Amino acid sequence: AQKITQTQPGMFVQEKEAVTLDCTYDTSDPSYGLFWYKQPSSGEMIFLIYQGSYDQQNATEGRYSLNFQKARKSANLVISASQLGDSAMYFCAIPPVGGSNYKLTFGKGTLLTVNP
Amino acid sequence: DVKVTQSSRYLVKRTGEKVFLECVQDMDHENMFWYRQDPGLGLRLIYFSYDVKMKEKGDIPEGYSVSREKKERFSLILESASTNQTSMYLCASSSGLAGLKGEQYFGPGTRLTVT
Secondary structure: OOEEEOOOOEEEEEOOOOEEEOOEEEOOOOOOEEEEEEEOOOOOOEEEEEEEOOOOOOOEEOOEEEEEEOOOOEEEEEEOOOOHHHOEEEEEEEOOOOOOOOOOEEOOOEEEEEEO | OOOEEEOOOEEEEOOOOOEEEEEEEOOOOOEEEEEEEEOOOEEEEEEEEEEOOEEEEOOOOOOOEEEEEEOOEEEEEEOOOOHHHOEEEEEEEEOOOOOOOOOOEEOOOEEEEEO
16 A cells, blocks of 8 residues: 655744655555645645656756655655745645556645744 | 635534535546545545546545536535534545546535534
């Protein structure tokens, strides 16, 4: 079975600084993808960024980037120049074995607080 | 933009009532999902559907059923609500087309309280 571990229940960062949110995974699938989602206090889950296991370069979307280390099975999210609106829960997720992206297994999440 | 809507943001029901949670997506997505989210437990998949009238159990289907009569609509049914079903319920959809990332798009959630 897939397993996702987010070891940081909570993180604090000063506005305008960068922050790294950790995610490690365990999968027997040779080909897989990793997703990161943001959930503000309003409740809606927002898709942020995706990394495919065979992608040559780390994924980047605006201020979000992935520090993908396949050998260590980690896919950490880096948020640069933090903003107050980045305060939210962040979830890492992985599809099931078999390459299907139908179902995702989510980590327990990290609560990020950006201080002014 | 993908839009996933849920019928209610907040719902209060009594124990034993039959509860319907409705979800509608407007992007012609093949896949739809129902999750519940509880503090400390993260998101857990209840049911998902990969086509009209097709459904599969997720990790915690007990006490729930689903219905997908039309492609855009996926309903979660609590046949007899119990207090341990008090939770945040999130609906999501994704494209089933091969070659796509398969990212899921979520609705705003329904916070259900069963008293």
